[in-house]
Amino acid sequence: MPTLSARSLTKYYAETRTLANDSVSLDLEKGELHAIVGENGAGKSTLARVIAGLERPDSGSIQVRGRKIRPGSVRAAEAAGIGFVPQMSLLAPDLSVAENLALGRETRSAGFFISSKRIYVEAALVMERYGFGVDPGSRVSSLSVAQRRQAEIARALARGGDILILDEPTSVLSETEADRLFDFLRGLADAGAAIAFVTHRVSELIERADRMTVLREGRVVASMPAPEADESLVAALMSRSRTALNSSCAAPSSVGDRVERQYPERKGLELKDIRVHPGAEPFSLRVVPGEILAVTAFAGNGLERLEAIASGMTESEEGAVLINGKDMGKIPRSRLRADELAYIPSDREGTGLCLGSKLRDNLLALRRGDYGKLDYLFSARRDVDADALAKDFGIKGGIKESASALSGGNRQKLLLARELERPKKALILAEPLQGLDLGSRRDAIDRIRCAADTGAAVLVLASSVEDAMDLADRVVAIYRGRATCDMSVAGKQGSAVAASILASMTGSSGME
Amino acid sequence: MSASLIASFAASALGAAAPIALAALGGLYTAAAGSLSVAIEGSILVGAFAAASIGSASGSLELGLLGGALGGALLAATVAGAANKLRADVFVAGLAANMLAGGAVSALSQSFFGTKGVLPSDALGRGAAHSGSGGFSFLGQGSAFLVLAAAAAILAIMYATSVFGLRLKASGQGSEAARAAGIEPDRYRFVAHLVAGAAAGLAGAYMACTVAAFVPGMSAGRGWIALAAIYLGGRKPAGITLSCLLFGSLFALSNLLQGLRGQVAENAELLQAMPYLASALAFILWKRRGRKAARRKGAMGESS
């Protein structure tokens, strides 16, 4: 008998008019690592949340060891042994780890009051049992991303039992951290747990899972042992169409020289003496016009701060950011963003988009100064421009509709369209390929390459080496705020290069 | 500068600070729950009115104080109910509640007492300092002060160490965390509003005690000053109390200056603006300091 058996789960969200799960069934066996795969919007997260009791399904049932459990109740799920590690944090940031673990099941003294000592000890026991190095007394907001993941898992294990559901567990982890996580999960499975994890990384599933279930547009399209699958099969199952692979722009070889000859007066993008990590030495980076430089790092080593400084969202007291020799801070930001600097933030919904506004207004946000009073009074010209831009980049959505109606992939395309439609002098692209399916991903890579060819200096910030290598001419790795590797990857392929970069990201080799 | 002048100033400051502090501590619950109540101002007014009317009707100080707390809680319940059940915006509902408080108090006063003016209440006067019978006085305050101080202490302790307090704080930090722990944030927010309303109502009742009457509009913006105090105090009970002492001193100073003879007294009315100006200034300067400190820290650190 399967440990967990979900039958015909259906979930409809009225607000977005989405049928997220359409009669989905899933069996989870004891001792197995089961991958749930699908593209963006396929319904994977919803399925995980329904099983975990965070969402109530409209119909269907969930049985654990043959007994039905009450749907839509976290307590019922936990009582049945289901622990959930979400993609979005379930930890209260201002509370301590111990308080988070105890929340809802607090050990009390005198009935009303919390026994803080006892909940600390209980949390410490959990940490020790699973080998996590997190101090239970520390506030969640002070933990690094990997530590927070550990705390989430500890929480799920402490509250659940032998069934663990994880939603995109490696999305914020580096490759090494992801490996360690999967080793840990394998250990749990071998000890008898039943584990399901949601992912859109096909390579992860093939290498790590025992079985897999493929979702597409809310329905199960395949369920099989993982060894029987290969990348192309899974990719075909996940999306209906396959897009052309040909790049229409120049291949990345000696691009730098060529473009420097074309644009001799441009100095490119320079980050001078910036400090991105406490205690680290300031360092400098230069991206010449026409070059794509990718900076990659594990979370917590300075990538976020680098993004903030390079984009101008944070004013750094030391150092400067120069675009073709001019201090970025001295250029009025509105003109900077309209003409000189493109910026795709990693925080897509919070910083990249104005979800409540129309798609048109989001798309033309940088161009707003180009239109005259009449164009604002009567919106025809803006509508036409927005429509053309949306079509060009393959964004599916009405231009007068709210941007919140777009799926994740379309939102990313919106960002790409808005920032890449015009040639700019410098591009800061943080996680530019997030949420894109295979076809859109290739298209985006092409467009970024084209942008570089027009003479822009492109700085890509990517936490995955795969993205960095697909996009860049040169890769710089950062560890603890220091550049530990600087190598050209143009035209190179393969795991040897990737391994070398990875090693630098852990700080074990010097600059090349 | 005589000792008695200092003593009376201190008593005046404490008397002004106390209701603001209680209201602020109650408001802290709503701030922690992520659903800040702006109806505190209205609850103070309703509490003062309820205390005066029930006190007069029953002749009992205790019933008056209780009535004040209940009145404040009732107003808060309308806000919380609208926010919870009707999915109303909690800020707008709070503003509506403040308007309602003003109109309702005036209308009820007219209906039951035939006047929209001052409502004297001897019963409440017994709660003030130096009252005739039993002449109780502590730190220059009357017996009502003890009730208020006890209530404030209970609120502060429960906030910091109780299970309810913890779950409340979790509810305010992204409701996913609370829901995943099986806690229903909406319920906790509702209770937080009731607590804030009762606290503000009791604060209003206390204010009525100090002048032994209900005076139309007597809340006079103190509910908003309480909100400023919550943030000035860093959302911690100790800090909040200190901030309120500051604000109370400002009111006492204004009163003191108004009582002086001569040129100043003639334009005394203008001095009444001083506490509000000073509160705004204090709030702004404090925020500025906090921002500078965060920048300094942020420069080297990293948000993870």
Next chain:
Amino acid sequence: MKVSRAIFAPGPAARRAMALLAALALAGLYALAAGGFRSSALYAFFVSPFASPYAFFSLLERAAPMLVCAAGASIALRSGAMNLGGEGQVAFGALASALAIEFLSGLGTSPLLAQILAFIAAMAAGAFLAWISAAAEKWSGADIMLTSFLLSQAAVIAVDWAVGTALREEGSNLLAMAPVPAAYRMLRLAPPSPLSAAAPIALFIAIASYLFLSRTEKGLEIELYGRNSRFARAIGIGSGIRKLAMAASGALGGFAGAFLVLGPAGRAMKGMTGGLGWDGLSAALVAGSDPLIAAPAALFFSWLDAGARQGSLLADLSPDAGAIMKSAALFLVTAAAIGGGSRRGAARGAAREAARGEVREAESGARAAAPRREEGTL
């Protein structure tokens, strides 16, 4: 088989209208109950404000300054700032216009020019007061909601003192400044009713505000900033836009204050603001921060006030019924519309959560109710 929920989900405007109808019904119930269940109470409350041209024109005249205030409040709300300082901005504007007229009439300036200058002075005064809050926010992060209220409270006290004491007309029993000379008051459109040029001017201002917000570049920037200020900053819209919005809001508040002085009342009096700022804000909230819809909203509120007043004269209703009804309308509208233009939201929290992964899948009903929150401070 697809599960579909054909839920009748009326649009925000329809819901707002339903809420107002409900408020009206409540008002009717109250009028009936308080008036002893006589039809005269209902008549007094609902019909008499329209019963004669005089009554109707009075209705319009009272709605005019409320509408201008509401238009101003809408602009601030759209930028994400809750301007609670309406009372103070109105008071400042009233005082400024009174002083300007006194000075200019003494010089013998032409009435039309004097009025124009007086309105400009009023707008400047109101804009300045509001701008302080916005500038303070930029400098320190102090929430506009609190500072605007506190400053306004101080301003009202100061203006009341000025009008009632320092600048008081000598030898008068009233706590007021000298009356504005008849030639310098606003044109009366239908004497003996109080209707003045204020009403059409107010309508014009409402239309202009609407066009500003929805059909200009600055208006777009205000909307974008109000919806997501982090996004706006990343795009290159600085927080200066909020200063503009607050200044505009305060200017309109000041303008409304000038109406009070140059209108039928004809002089600056102590306590003249009479809750106008709050009425304007409430009307704006009821109208979803839309200056056009604020016109019927202001009319509606003015009607409730008039009805309550007539009711207290002709039947036994309390004149405060107006305030109670207005607050009921506000409750009902905000319940129905889920905060339309009012701008608070767990935006940052939800946005950060949503940033990782599949937002559409993770959306659930509870999230939709979260009010939007101004970033950075509260």
